[in-house]
Amino acid sequence: MMEAGGEFENHGKQFYLDNIAIHLGGMAAELVVLGEHGDRVASDLDGATRLAIILDRHLGMNGVLHAWPAGVDERLIDRVRRRDSPLTRRIEPILREQLARAKTIIGSHRTSLEGLWLELIGRGHLAGQQIVEGLRPDETTNLPMPKTRRKIRQRLHGEGEST
Template identity: 85%
Template sequence: MASVPGRIVLSEKFRWAVAIHELGHAAVAVVWAVSIESKASATVERQILGGAVMEAGEFENHGKQLYLDNIAIHLGGMAAEQVFLGEHGDGVASDLDGATRLAVILDRHLGMNGVLNAWPAGIDERLIDSARRMESPLTARIEPILQEQLARAKSIIESHRVSLEGLWLELIGSGHLTGQQIVDGLRPDKTTDPPKTRRKSRQRLHG
């Protein structure tokens, strides 16, 4: 037991931020479950303190809209922080990384952003990382995609603000909500629904 890393209690302020971040992902896509931790390791530098498990989709030939949808899902946590907290914290780094990679793939691998002179087939992570470090026409092309999908995610969050506030309280109280609880609890504030995303992400998004 002495060799097990110690656990520290997370502050209420921090847990509120993690909770709304994960609910942001949930509001932009249908999820299996969303959870937050109440304690963290005192010694581990990188750890997962919240997560939203996305519903897996069937194998099919995907078009541009699915990639845009998944970029919006990645940015849902940031959107929720900005809407409810006024700004986003540094916990959005992995989400931004995932969203940016999808935008690069959409643009340079799949010819879905006006450029047909694609990179070689197959995802080369080193090539993506190298291109992202340069101020280039590529970065100029994908920035509007990221901005547009962040705005779209914020629109979805804002249109469900009242019900998200209720789910926020529930998640803080219990530490865990099932996907069905979230689906049942989400109600648009207005009669007109915002643009919806497709539920095809096969990954777990971490705050």
């Protein structure tokens, strides 16, 4: 694909795996913080699944070289998804691995994420730069007190505050 400036952009398998992990980030966050995920992850999970199918069936990046012709039709993805159980068995490990990867990333930044949640609750909004500056791996941040974690859980679940 020709990009602006006349340069060709070529994405390898890792690019697609990264994007699958990004799609699964919301689910990973809910699993890490709440211990389960809700139904709002459906569209993200669908997007991750579609990328895994494209990686496998269209790009030949998952050990299968018989690929679709250029131009991925959404109806083709839906049709194959319903009928190709070997495909499902091949992409399930990809989805599970990238979900685990996303959970690891979320977990490694959990302390700063909890701090950002409290700030968001207090202010009602955060700018993108505040979020970027507030994210640090846990080993470089101070752990919040158990009281702070309890306060976050109560706010997330809509419970009354107790200290």
